[in-house]
Amino acid sequence: MWNFASPSVFLALTRRLLPWVALATAALFALGLYLSFVAPPDYQQGVTVKIMYIHVPAAWLSTFIYGVMALASLGTLVWRHPLADAAQKAAAPLGAGFTFICLVTGSLWGKPMWGTYWVWDARLTSVLVLFILYLGLIALWRAIEDPGRAARAAAILTLVGCVNLPIIKFSVDWWNTLHQPASVFRAGGPTIAPELLWPLLVMALAFTLLFLALHLMAIRNEILRRRLARLTMIAAAEGDSLAPHLATGGVRA
Amino acid sequence: MMAAPHFGFVVAAYALAALVIVGMIASILWDYRGLSGALRRLEAARQDKETP
Numbered sequence: 001m002w003n004f005a006s007p008s009v010f011l012a013l014t015r016r017l018l019p020w021v022a023l024a025t026a027a028l029f030a031l032g033l034y035l036s037f038v039a040p041p042d043y044q045q046g047v048t049v050k051i052m053y054i055h056v057p058a059a060w061l062s063t064f065i066y067g068v069m070a071l072a073s074l075g076t077l078v079w080r081h082p083l084a085d086a087a088q089k090a091a092a093p094l095g096a097g098f099t100f101i102c103l104v105t106g107s108l109w110g111k112p113m114w115g116t117y118w119v120w121d122a123r124l125t126s127v128l129v130l131f132i133l134y135l136g137l138i139a140l141w142r143a144i145e146d147p148g149r150a151a152r153a154a155a156i157l158t159l160v161g162c163v164n165l166p167i168i169k170f171s172v173d174w175w176n177t178l179h180q181p182a183s184v185f186r187a188g189g190p191t192i193a194p195e196l197l198w199p200l201l202v203m204a205l206a207f208t209l210l211f212l213a214l215h216l217m218a219i220r221n222e223i224l225r226r227r228l229a230r231l232t233m234i235a236a237a238e239g240d241s242l243a244p245h246l247a248t249g250g251v252r253a
Numbered sequence: 254m255m256a257a258p259h260f261g262f263v264v265a266a267y268a269l270a271a272l273v274i275v276g277m278i279a280s281i282l283w284d285y286r287g288l289s290g291a292l293r294r295l296e297a298a299r300q301d302k303e304t305p
Binding site for chain 2 (some may be wrong): 041047048050051054055058092094097100101104108109112113119211214217218220221224225227228229231232239
């Protein structure tokens with residue numbers, strides 16, 4: 001793990017790994033979308049069950065990414081891993097994106113199935129809180145200028161926000177909710193017919209690989225941003241008149 | 254399938270997911286392009302400065 005603490009090693013590894021991850025993601029998406037398209041309609045939901053093939057993977061990623069950020073926060077606060085805060089910062093917009101997909105696709109499924117786009121149900125509300133947490137973390141990173149202080153503040157907020165993860169997971173068991181209980185990862189096995197389950201699992205894997213590819217790319221950007229900030233400061237200190245307008249990519253860490 | 258009731262909701266969900274995913278990919282690639290371009294220009298400027 002510590003071998004990857006060197007940004008140069010991470011960049012070299014990403015360069016080698018990224019094309020394969022991207023290829024596998026594209027192949028899995030092609031397969032998953034095909035299986036979703038040919039899967040039979042549900043006996044109750046009809047074709048709207050096809051929304052589940054994007055809603056469920058996005059929902060899974062929304063909590064998984066927060067878990068990744070919590071681990072990265074521990075890396076920042078406890079182990080002081082040099083890339084941990086870059087990983088945490090890079091994951092937040094992706095988490096917000098997938099949570100947004102989860103909320104909106106759920107809403108689009110809810111209208112024909114429940115008769116409403118939104119209810120203040122425990123599951124829906126706790127996922128909305130997760131989305132707001134992601135936005136808050138992105139804002140926090142932008143609000144604090146010193147990268148070290150921003151990383152520590154974001155790590156603490158991320159860890160505090162972890163309390164929401166079990167609430168999301170068990171909300172359907174703890175409260176009487178409109179949202180259905182777990183039907184894939186549950187004691188006693190999935191309750192979904194294999195014809196509908198397989199496309200769901202393939203799409204979940206495709207979404208997970210997509211996150212891996214995007215996260216690697218975003219961490220790489222963060223490393224380059226810091227390198228650019230450092231070199232720009234060195235150039236400025238040496239009295240290089242070119243320095244200020246070179247940093248068009250945004251040097252703020 | 255297209256004649257099925259609520260098919261529009263399915264299309265809207267897939268279109269929105271595609272839009273968000275493409276947006277995330279594009280913004281990361283755009284950021285990378287800007288950053289690597291700025292680094293290249295900075296390196297070139299430093300080399301020009303060092304060359305007598």
